Amino acid sequence: METAPIAGLQPLTKRERLREMVADALRAAVISGEMKPGAVYSAPTLGTMFGISATPVREAMLDLVREGMVEALPNKGYRVRVVPDEELDDVTHVRLLLEPPTVRDIVPAVPAGDFPRLRELADAIVEAVRDDDLVAYIHADRIFHLELLGYAGNKQLSAIVSELRSRTRLLGLTPLLESGRLESSAHEHHELLDLIEARDAAGAEALMVRHIGHVRGKWARGTADDAPPGPAAGKDGSP
Incomplete structure (x- = not known):
């Protein structure tokens, strides 16, 4: 289910606007192709890459779900959406x-x-x-x-x-x-x-x-x- 670490995701230390910062970083990874279409990513694993808890990652991922970039998979994580x-x-x-x-x-x-x-x-x-x-x-x-x-x-x-x-x-x-x-x-x-x-x-x-x-x-x-x-x-x- 998990893939290799994503080079563009670096540990985050600032608490201010954490959700927005995570969402921006994830958008960049999706747009650049570092997060692969069809691949599944879990919030805990992404949180480890950022150096933060899984909670703000889940919140940021919900923003990307609403934007149509990823889709939520119950009990699995989030999959980068392939647009037909x-x-x-x-x-x-x-x-x-x-x-x-x-x-x-x-x-x-x-x-x-x-x-x-x-x-x-x-x-x-x-x-x-x-x-x-x-x-x-x-x-x-x-x-x-x-x-x-x-x-x-x-x-x-x-x-x-x-x-x-x-x-x-x-x-x-x-x-x-x-x-x-x-x-x-x-x-x-x-x-x-x-x-x-x-x-x-x-x-x-x-x-x-x-x-x-x-x-x-x-x-x-x-x-x-x-x-x-x-x-x-x-x-x-x-x-």
Whole structure:
């Protein structure tokens, strides 16, 4: 049931925000692939790696269960979840239905004075890639896109997209980071802001379609294929 020690898990000595610290470390291990898909990990063993009790590990694991990263196995531990291709296709399809048209609609609603702050959020995504920090990348990417969707004024839409994005945490990010291709995806956030600032609604919508396509192209497979296949694409391969 147990696997080899995980290099990224180091003993923790700070008591403050212990659950959050453990959860962040576990997310990093899952995203980087150090915690293997399908492998089962027990809270006591992970707690030993951290140098803490099993309780905060269990609490942190429950956060990851809610995020769809792991699944709880009664009396065994926690298994890193393998997301089926069909589920990835379905999630991508729904995101394509929601996010590109919403971005198109909010283009005239973004005040000119907000762009410096939005640029800072986009910078955080690029900086995370340059720091080789996938957890920070995913966090910054999530904040940026939810901030944009917030201009639509639809809290239900934002909540749905937030949940969908948490389910598309994919292992393909690691080879993309190592190859340097993830940085080009990171820079697309600035390209999107360029289009919004130019009030190019159609261009912003088209870029969002391509950007979400990475979920089933670059991100999911670790390749350069940007077109979302399956239900997210039409018969001719277009979204």
